[in-house]
Amino acid sequence: MSLFGEVPQATPVAVFKLSNDFKEDPNPMKVNLGVGAYRTDEGQPWVLPVVKKVEKIIVADNSLNHEYLPILGLPEFRSSASKIALGEDSPAIQENRVGAVQCLGGTGALKMGAEFLRRWYNGNDNMKTPVYVSAPTWENHNSVFANAGFEDVRPYKYWDAEKRGLDLAGFLGDLETAPKHSIFVLHACAHNPTGTDPTHVEWMQVAEVMKRRKLFVFFDSAYQGFASGCLDKDAWAVRYFVTQGFEMFCAQSFSKNFGLYNERVGNLTIVARDADNVRRVLSQMEKIVRVNWSNPPSQGARLVAITLNTAELFAEWKDNVKTMADRVLLMRASLQAKLQVLGTPGTWDHITQQIGMFSFTGLNPKQVEYMIKERSIYLMASGRINMCGLTTKNIDYVAESIHETVVNVQ
Amino acid sequence: MNFPTEGLTIPTEITTTHWASWWGGVQMGPPDPILGVSEAFKRDTSPKKMNLGVGAYRDDHGKPFVLDCVRKAEALIASKQLDKEYLAIGGLGDFTKSCALLALGADSEVLKSGRNITVQTISGTGSLCVGANFLSRFHSASCDVYLPKPSWGNHTPIFRDAGMQLKAYRYYDPSTCGFDFSGALDDISKMPEKSVIMLHACAHNPTGVDPKPEQWKEIADLVKKRDLLVFFDMAYQGFASGDIDRDAWAVRHFIEQGHNIVLSQSFAKNMGLYGERVGGFTVVCNDAEEAKRVESQLKILIRPIYSNPPMNGARIAATILNTPDLYKIWLEEVHGMANRIIKMREQLAANLKSEGSTHNWQHVIDQIGMFCFTGLKPEQVERLTKEFSVYMTKDGRISMAGVTSGNVGYLAHGIHAVTK
Numbered sequence: 001m002s003l004f005g006e007v008p009q010a011t012p013v014a015v016f017k018l019s020n021d022f023k024e025d026p027n028p029m030k031v032n033l034g035v036g037a038y039r040t041d042e043g044q045p046w047v048l049p050v051v052k053k054v055e056k057i058i059v060a061d062n063s064l065n066h067e068y069l070p071i072l073g074l075p076e077f078r079s080s081a082s083k084i085a086l087g088e089d090s091p092a093i094q095e096n097r098v099g100a101v102q103c104l105g106g107t108g109a110l111k112m113g114a115e116f117l118r119r120w121y122n123g124n125d126n127m128k129t130p131v132y133v134s135a136p137t138w139e140n141h142n143s144v145f146a147n148a149g150f151e152d153v154r155p156y157k158y159w160d161a162e163k164r165g166l167d168l169a170g171f172l173g174d175l176e177t178a179p180k181h182s183i184f185v186l187h188a189c190a191h192n193p194t195g196t197d198p199t200h201v202e203w204m205q206v207a208e209v210m211k212r213r214k215l216f217v218f219f220d221s222a223y224q225g226f227a228s229g230c231l232d233k234d235a236w237a238v239r240y241f242v243t244q245g246f247e248m249f250c251a252q253s254f255s256k257n258f259g260l261y262n263e264r265v266g267n268l269t270i271v272a273r274d275a276d277n278v279r280r281v282l283s284q285m286e287k288i289v290r291v292n293w294s295n296p297p298s299q300g301a302r303l304v305a306i307t308l309n310t311a312e313l314f315a316e317w318k319d320n321v322k323t324m325a326d327r328v329l330l331m332r333a334s335l336q337a338k339l340q341v342l343g344t345p346g347t348w349d350h351i352t353q354q355i356g357m358f359s360f361t362g363l364n365p366k367q368v369e370y371m372i373k374e375r376s377i378y379l380m381a382s383g384r385i386n387m388c389g390l391t392t393k394n395i396d397y398v399a400e401s402i403h404e405t406v407v408n409v410q
Numbered sequence: 411m412n413f414p415t416e417g418l419t420i421p422t423e424i425t426t427t428h429w430a431s432w433w434g435g436v437q438m439g440p441p442d443p444i445l446g447v448s449e450a451f452k453r454d455t456s457p458k459k460m461n462l463g464v465g466a467y468r469d470d471h472g473k474p475f476v477l478d479c480v481r482k483a484e485a486l487i488a489s490k491q492l493d494k495e496y497l498a499i500g501g502l503g504d505f506t507k508s509c510a511l512l513a514l515g516a517d518s519e520v521l522k523s524g525r526n527i528t529v530q531t532i533s534g535t536g537s538l539c540v541g542a543n544f545l546s547r548f549h550s551a552s553c554d555v556y557l558p559k560p561s562w563g564n565h566t567p568i569f570r571d572a573g574m575q576l577k578a579y580r581y582y583d584p585s586t587c588g589f590d591f592s593g594a595l596d597d598i599s600k601m602p603e604k605s606v607i608m609l610h611a612c613a614h615n616p617t618g619v620d621p622k623p624e625q626w627k628e629i630a631d632l633v634k635k636r637d638l639l640v641f642f643d644m645a646y647q648g649f650a651s652g653d654i655d656r657d658a659w660a661v662r663h664f665i666e667q668g669h670n671i672v673l674s675q676s677f678a679k680n681m682g683l684y685g686e687r688v689g690g691f692t693v694v695c696n697d698a699e700e701a702k703r704v705e706s707q708l709k710i711l712i713r714p715i716y717s718n719p720p721m722n723g724a725r726i727a728a729t730i731l732n733t734p735d736l737y738k739i740w741l742e743e744v745h746g747m748a749n750r751i752i753k754m755r756e757q758l759a760a761n762l763k764s765e766g767s768t769h770n771w772q773h774v775i776d777q778i779g780m781f782c783f784t785g786l787k788p789e790q791v792e793r794l795t796k797e798f799s800v801y802m803t804k805d806g807r808i809s810m811a812g813v814t815s816g817n818v819g820y821l822a823h824g825i826h827a828v829t830k
């Protein structure tokens with residue numbers, strides 16, 4: 001009799017199953033528009049040139065070893081990462097009321113923030129504080145907050161499927177009716193999975209309601225730089241909220257903008273009222289870190305810290321980021337143009353209006369199934385495609401496939 | 411920054427929040443006892459100061475030690491120009507396979523039948539975190555975990571945070587500075603069936619006191635009688651005796667005796683990969699089918715914590731374990747580290763004797779691994795710190811790794827001074 005005899009087989013995480021199915025597909029024309037990782041025009045992963053450079057620097061530096069980092073992580077990484085999000089001249093940084101925790105990727109940063117909020121926000125160990133995530137959102141948001149103990153994780157209106165854009169009225173409406181002190185997970189830029197971001201004016205409206213109704217701001221920033229190609233542009237919303245005086249969390253990922261996916265480089269930036277609050281918050285963060293991973297991995301953080309803190313390397317990095325963002329923008333423009341030329345039914349402006357790695361094509365589940373089964377083009381059931389999976393070599397095939405699908409399958 | 415103003419009243423300067431900080435009620439967390447030792451050590455200006463709190467290996471010059479096999483592995487890896495794509499949730503396959511092989515041994519029937527699932531974790535802590543949460547979620551028969559008294563300080567908050575009930579069994583005997591075998595057996599005999607019992611595979615932390623093989627055999631028998639779930643924590647394989655098979659003996663014996671254990675492994679110490687966070691968590695299941703189900707649930711558990719583990723350290727460890735030349739070097743280096751520790755133990759005991767101490771210091775030699783439970787009382791520890799600038803934790807624990815041939819005489823002198 002096994003203790004684990006009753007352990008049920010869990011359903012696999014969808015995005016990884018998709019990649020698996022793609023791998024096993026023998027069709028030479030197959031295209032993977034699933035997992036969110038950058039690809040070159042040759043369809044290959046891209047280790048950023050600046051990353052290769054810095055790796056050599058690290059290898060050559062004999063003064064470096066593999067000793068433990070402090071619990072909260074590498075200090076130079078934490079401060080420079082927060083500067084990236086908030087801006088060099090951020091009033092919050094100048095006023096010494098910003099803290100940070102180096103975490104295992106963006107997921108780790110969300111996890112730390114969620115665990116802290118459950119323990120210390122809106123009372124102690126208050127599992128009932130509602131946590132709002134956008135409809136739709138990155139599917140792991142739900143699990144992160146639920147596993148941190150929050151019992152009430154709910155959607156806020158976001159994506160308007162009919163008009164293929166932001167449901168601003170719905171979003172603001174949910175902000176108005178949310179119980180006070182509810183936590184809202186906001187995508188800083190390049191919304192995953194829709195690629196649809198609020199405009200500046202729309203963000204200001206969101207901020208106004210959140211301030212008035214005392215809602216907690218938790219930004220998820222996984223694509224800074226990757227969305228528009230400009231770090232400052234992509235951080236506009238985060239920085240605006242800071243000027244509005246919010247205390248807030250911002251979970252940062254360096255997986256995409258540094259291409260350091262598997263080194264798990266993340267940062268939880270904490271903006272508080274003053275230094276004393278930051279100090280106490282960080283002391284409690286240490287306790288949470290200690291029971292999850294004790295201290296974070298050093299390699300990726302070292303790499304990012306050296307890059308951000310060395311002028312020439314920082315410039316080179318920004319250039320590399322722009323290269324990635326530009327290729328995505330090019331693919332967006334190409335796909336939209338080709339669909340127009342083909343006369344594919346419907347409007348396809350959303351492809352160029354959306355931003356970042358993902359596009360919510362608007363294809364329904366049946367159409368998605370057709371794309372996968374008949375055309376060996378792999379995308380998420382939601383109709384989400386990863387623009388990085390498009391190349392100059394496969395874009396015609398993809399455009400034709402979308403055309404055929406939309407015409408034949410309703 | 412420029413903000414558009416159409417249709418909205420936009421303030422142009424920073425507005426303050428209308429309410430007090432969210433965090434007004436957040437208390438300052440208590441200082442970490444071990445960190446506190448290091449902080450105080452840093453501030454001390456004495457040229458003779460010694461930091462015996464540190465749980466990381468130091469060479470005979472008191473410096474951190476990067477293993478040669480690690481440097482060689484890094485060079486090999488760099489030459490391969492690998493990409494940085496996400497690992498699977500369960501980690502690097504080359505690593506998890508060799509990690510399990512290292513613990514269970516080449517002859518392992520478990521490995522042959524594929525009835526284990528081994529996932530890569532964030533070093534030992536991450537492994538314990540995943541394990542504790544897995545048991546909390548799926549081991550419905552009991553939520554009690556029994557830790558040896560004393561145990562690694564972080565065990566308690568990890569299991570508590572996972573929602574388990576902390577209990578203890580007798581382990582360390584302060585009167586002998588050795589193993590309280592009869593006390594342990596007595597407590598184990600009273601544990602409710604299906605409780606989880608935590609066992610340190612080797613080099614018990616913090617006492618350095620390990621059961622002898624005959625004692626392990628009796629413990630294994632009793633644990634089976636009581637139908638307990640065994641959770642092995644193996645953070646020092648190779649580091650304890652210098653021999654990786656010898657240090658894994660207890661783990662392998664329990665498995666041979668039919669215990670389906672869960673096991674945490676760390677490569678922080680034995681490969682010196684502390685900051686790279688390399689570890690593994692293994693569940694020994696009834697069969698391969700069960701292992702698949704368990705694996706699927708471990709993934710569900712891991713994804714909302716950190717999605718997938720870091721590559722760098724696992725790649726280094728896998729390269730070492732899977733490259734015969736490097737593996738050979740590693741075995742020698744691990745042996746070397748363990749030997750230096752053993753030598754320091756012998757020298758400390760010898761020096762205490764030549765200082766004229768009449769106390770029995772045999773336990774310094776009998777204990778094994780990085781740590782030594784000296785038997786010093788808190789007042790004596792305080793004097794040792796104040797008068798001799800020797801820093802250690804209040805429980806009398808010293809890290810032998812901080813002892814060198816250059817300072818062992820001074821340490822013996824200080825210990826004798828406060829205990830005579």
